[in-house]
Amino acid sequence: MNKLLRDLMSRKTFIFSVVVIGFFAVLAVAAPFLTPYNNPYRVGQQFVAAPYAVPAWATVFPQYKNLPPDVRITLTPSLAYESSGEVSQLNSSTLKVTVPPGDTVNVTFPLRWNWSSPYDVRLSFTLVTPNTQYFQVNLFVRDFYLMSLSPLPIPPEVTVVPGKPNPVIFSTELVNPGNSPYVASLPVQDQSLASLELPKxxxxxxxxxxxxxxxxxxxxxTEMFLVTLPGYSSLGYAYGRLGTDDNGASVFSEFVYGARFDLYLSLVASAIIIGIGLIIGLLAGYVGGFTDLTLNAFTDFFLLIPGLPLLIVLISIFDITGTIVNVNKAVLILLIISLLSWPGTAKIIRGQTLTLRNRTFVEAARALGESRMRILFKHIVPNLMGILFAQLAYDVPGVILAESGLDFLGLGITEFPTWGNMLGYATNNVSFVNGFAWWWVLPPGLGIVFISVAFYYFGTAMLDVLSPYKLRGE
Structure with missing residues (x-):
């Protein structure tokens, strides 16, 4: 075992493969601890930042320098106000505003802004008004008359209940001529664009x-108003480790959960492929005769089937017929890929079994009267371990590529993130972006490349070290 480990550790490609595979394995296992969003494709987990927000660290580059992050702050008032009324701090979060008859009190809250314009603007506070109908509370940002609160339901004024706490929310995404004096004052052709233009x-x-x-x-x-300190929030154009997609969902969350799914699916599918290939290859190679002829012909038939086109056809048929409603789509894809991918493994195992069954140690075991099953599992299978480990490692990238191809085409998994559908959605939406959304495309693309190369190197190293017959011709 020490020699085996020394041989493996002497190979730089093996060390590289272990590091890469270990990295993605840890990423997949730790996904629930790395991000609070377990399925960013759900509506409730989207718009954590603006659509197409770049990674937060990308602001070190000049073209992204002034992009705003997500901002959530509580505004505090300036001490000066214009009126003969009175403004006082009732407690740490509430102001009391006393207004003489026929007068107006303006309370100003400075907002210090350090970036370019945000995706949206949202202001919220709670207002307790006098128990009369003779008042109005107006909201301004700069000189923009954004909201008017009144007990009278006269649009664009927003109705409040006198004498009661009224939660008030202003959002640029929700403005329309019926709830904002500013929007109502715009020409009709400009009103529909107000929600997009206002933050700028x-x-x-x-x-x-x-x-x-x-x-x-x-x-x-004289009347008295109570108002909580306004909370300001906005979605920024710089967010997290890998930014956001077209729905404002976390690309990092999609990436780690995509890694989790793709690794799990590929390892399970590869194990099934190895299991089927081992059984058929052993029987064909060791028993020989009619059994070998029949199983070899059966394997050749599956080898002639074009895998990906058939996979696409089968998934499409299951979708149309509704079978997929009653069967988990991921399980169905797993089974179809496994059942279409075993022939290559079976051929390799058959060929090696044919050489092993005529070896001296197998002949000796047969002469000693050992059963066929004992010979297979005690003498032949141990000598196939190099091939089995290598094939398992080689099958993983194949499964990932097949599943990712389906997802990329929109025929596979769509209800939760995978690397394939991340690439598909990014490709479909890239034409709508002002530029190339590299933070959305590169992570799944590089993930597929690195994990495929790593498993190839891992399989090659295991084949070289565990195979006593140097099957690669060395």
Whole structure:
């Protein structure tokens, strides 16, 4: 065993393969601890940042330098305000605003902004108004009259309940002529674009901008308002380790869970392929005669079948007939790939078994009266371990490529991330991006390349070290 380990560790390609495979294995196993999003294709786990947000570390490059991250802050008021009224801090999170009759009190909250414009702008606070109908509370950002709150349901004013706590949310994504005075003032042809243009106009570049709440008392008595400190939030264009996709979902989460699925599927499928190939190859090679002829013809028939086209046809048929509704699609793909991929392994094992059955140690075992099963599993299978390990390693990339090809074409897994459907979605949406979404395309592409090369080197090393007959001709 020490010699075996020394032989393996002396090969740089083997060390490389172990490091790469170990990296992806750890990534897959630790996926639930690395990201809170276990399925970024679900609507509830999307828009964690703006669509096509670059990785946060990419802001070191000049073209991404001023891109904003996600921002969530609580605004605090400036001390100055214009009115004969009074503004006081009721507690750490609530202001009391007293407004004389017929007067207006403006409370300004400075917003310090250090980046280019965000994807959206969202302001939220809770408002308790006087128990009358003679008031109005208006929201401004800079000089933009964004929202008007009133007890009277007169659009574009938003109705509030007098004397009760009213949660108030302003979002640029939800503005329309019915809830925003600014949008209502726009020409009709521009109103539909307001939600896209407003963030660029409200926070166009780095600077300090004022968010103002204007409390208007139209009655004849002094009135009091309670308002919590406004919370500001916006989705940024720089996010996380690998940015976001077209739905604002975390590409890093998609990548690690894609690695988890692809590795699991490929290892299970490869084990099934090795199992089928071993049984058929052993029987054909050792028994010989009519059994060998029959099994060899059966294997040749499967070898003649074009694998990927048949896989596409079968999946399409199952989709159309509804069979796939009753069977887990991942399991179905696993079984189909396994049942179409064993002939190559069976041929290799058959050929090696044919050479082993005539070896002296097998003849000696047969002369001693050992059973056929004992000879197979005690003398022949141990001498096939190099081939078996190598074939297992060689089959993994094949399975990943076949499954990824299906997903890329949209015929495979679509309800949760895989490397294949990540590449498919990225390719389909790249024409809508202002530039090349490299942070979405490169991780799954490089993942497939590195894992395939690593398993090839791993299989080659195991074949060389475990095969006593130097099957590669060395």
């Amino acid at each position: 106009m409200l926070l166009p570049k780095p600077g300090t901008y004022n968010v103002t709440l204007s409390f208007v008392n139209t009655g004849k008595t």
